[in-house]
Amino acid sequence: MRRRSKILAALAAVALPMTVTGVSSGGPPTAVASTPGPASAVAADAFKAASQQYGVPESVLLAVSYAETRWDDHQGKASTSGGYGPMHLTAVVPAEAVDLSGGEKVAKGESLRTLYKASELTGLDPAALRNDTATNIAGGAALLAEYQRSLKLPVGASTSAADWYGAISSYAGAADKTSASAFADDVYAIMARGAARTTNTGQQIVMPALQVTPAKSQLARTALPAGTKVAGATECPTTITCEWLPAPYQVTAPGDYGNHDLANRPKTGKIDYIVIHDTEGGWQGTLNLVQDPTYVSWQYTMRSSDGHVWQHVKANDVAWHAGNWYVNMHSIGIEHEGFAAQGATWFTESLYRNSAKLVRYLAAKNDIPLDRAHIIGHDQVPGTIPSTVAGMHWDPGPYWDWEHYFDLLGAPIYGHNVFPVKAGSIVTIKPGFADNVQVVTNCNADGTCVPQGTNFVYLRQAPDDAAPLVKDLGLRPGSSASTTQVSDIGARAAAGSQYVVAERSGDWVAVWYLGAKGWFKSPAGTPDAFAKPGLVVKPKAGRTSVPVYGRAYPEQSAYPAGIPYQTVTPLQYTIGEGQAYPVGDASIETDYYRATTFDGQPPTDHVQVLGNDQYYQIWFGHRMAYVRAADVDLRPAV
Incomplete structure (x- = not known):
């Protein structure tokens, strides 16, 4: 068995180019603040006010913001691509050029410093643009209006959203027309679907759906280059930017070679799984490693800042990525730039969206079901023999938003009270994410973790909040209970996972888990698990x-x-x-x-x-x- 060593965290994260490109989710017109309270009204009122002041249709503002950040504001902190606030205004440190592909360099221009451009256009202070939601939205509206004017197109809040395709493409900050149009297409897909969510600051926003046919011909008015094709045929959808950066297949020493195996899948084995990894390092260090013939390999790497993709191994060949040869034989591995213990800092909306596009493409091409039994985390891969169980990986970790990811895949995780949750029924875990802030420890040197949404519920040995967590004999061979440490998956039932109910006791549900009962609280009014039909053994x-x-x-x-x-x-x-x-x-x-x-x-x-x-x-x-x-x-x- 060739087991994968996780990329060392010591490899410094390399910054940060463009902004988004992604898959469709929710979108459009007038924002509605659902539920009372000033927090709910702030963003909704700000979108409306900015629309009127700067002459941008409110549907365009809402959909662009949703595509960039899902209306989250990062609470005054920069994203991994140097963006601030719900409009993701960028403030990247100036440099002569940034390496976007491990080779070719492009100049950093105005598109990576939009926060300061917004300040020039509005007269608003850069600090306010970074930290204040309403000010940030105004800055984003001013930028969109400026892009529209630069393309010699009409500006006005009452103009049709369909006539803003060129400005939206410009807002992407992309290096070429392919990436820019992918972003704009996502924005219009959002408009068509509508969206509703609670932001990271508790603001609840609803956007009704709006069907428009965008004027895609406007893309030709932009000064962006068409984009160049990289040698080597990639296996990616046309809606994402994807480069071929091959992993080496070569002899490294007498009787030894790296870093993958040639095959002829599916004739030499079906492709049943797509494994979601995170890199535990920056994208440039990751790309360097996959080109090392003495290291291991995976099929794709995805950059956090903009969802840019590199392919390294053809799908019909076997990469060494899962730590389990049987799973390697039957899977495709995708590395996502980020650190599992930091989560949302790295798992950007552009990363989720482009990853979902890639996975949908690969799943359709290889007849892989879009469910959590086949689109799996590295943390779901089993050890091969008893001695390897404790050393298996736990990425992408507790902060990967599986529910949102499967929404983007067009295969939402099951969550309807149709069947009763009773002994013998199958339940699917769906605890929500943003408001499911479970206790997690040991992310940082001081033993703490920044509170943020998590993708799991804890399982306990008895129906009591004070009961110890269930045991995992593979991870802790003695009789010790599992812990809340960020890397300890022993007592976690993650979103989309399924279990058979052993019994119920009031608000508590016991499921069969690792040969014993594990209890979690799932009140009838706010359940964390939903029953569905299926097969059991x-x-x-x-x-x-x-x-x-x-x-x-x-x-x-x-x-x-x-x-x-x-x-x-x-x-x-x-x-x-x-x-x-x-x-x-x-x-x-x-x-x-x-x-x-x-x-x-x-x-x-x-x-x-x-x-x-x-x-x-x-x-x-x-x-x-x-x-x-x-x-x-x-x-x-x-």
Whole structure:
């Protein structure tokens, strides 16, 4: 097994070019402050006032702001791309040039210092533009109006939103027409869908949907270059900027090579998963590492500031990224610039949107279901044998917004009170994100973590807020309970994950988790879990326990001469009599892709060994696992 070492945090994050490019979500006209209170009215009133003062349709202001920040203000702090406030006005430190591609350099211009341009246009103080929501929105409106005038297009709050395509493209701060138009297309997709959310400061804004046909011909009026194609055919949607930066496949020493394996997927193994990683380092350091033949590899890297993508390994080849060879064989890995312990500081809206575009494209191309059993975090990848469980990774961590991400994928995480939550039913975890601020510790040297939205609920050993967290024998081999440390996933039920209800007690729900019961609070009025139909596995009659596995390799008789048998060792967990676990996939391949030599040839290398011993992928604890079909009964949940 080639296991992936996480990129060292010591690699300094490299800054920051452009702004957004992304997938569609919500959008448009007059902002409505839902629920009473001055906090709710501030942003809504500010959008309306700025629209009238600077002659920009309110729908355009709202949709641009949503595409940039989802109306969040960063509370006076800069985003990773140097942007402030809900309009993401940028104030990047001047420099002669910034390296956007690991090679080509482009000049940093006005587009990266829009906060100061807004100050010139409005006469407003830069500090106010950074820190005050209403002032920031006014600055963004002034910029849009200036872009519209520079393209010799009419300005006015009553003008049609359709006639602002060129100005919106300019607002992106992009380096070329491809990136600029991708941003504008997202903004208009937002308008078409509408949106509603509570911002990071508790402001509740609703935008009704608005259907318009944008004047895309306006893009030709901008001075942006068309954009150049990079050598090497990338496997990306046309709606994102994507470059080919190949990971090396070469001999590194006698009998050794790096940093991925050639294959012919899906003929040599289906692609079942897309694994979401974070880099634990800046994008330039990450790109340097993936070009190191003695290191490991992944298919794509995505930059935080603008969602720019580099592809390194073709989808039909096997990258070394998951720490589990079976998962490597069947997955595509995407690295997202960021640090799991910092979360929202790095996981920008442009990152989420472009990542969702890429994943939707890859899922459609490879017939991968858009659900949390197949679009997985690195933290869901199981250890291969008992000794590797504790060393498995935990990224992208507790601050990755799975609910928003799946909304962008067009496959929202299930959350409707249609079926009763009762013993034997399958529940999907959906705790919300922004207002789900769980206690997390040890992000910083002083043991603290900046409070922010989290993607999970804690599971406890009893229906009591004071009860200890559940145990994970793989992470803590003794009898210790799990902890709140940021890297400790032992007691976390994450958004989109599924479990079988063991029992209910008032507001508390117990689910089967790692061979025991785990309790979480889910009041009927504000539930964190919702029941849905599906298949479960239970031990066959007469079995008091069933082993679980971290991979689904073939039985010994399936291996031809010259290919050693790969032992399938049970993990340290078991499924007890009377327990049940949801099925994530009942049709996985039982196989082993033999790739141990450089440029190897069949029949003993670069070949797929297929078995007859059937396995099911199941939801089991925070991570997924596999069980032999011969050990369990497959049946619908009650």
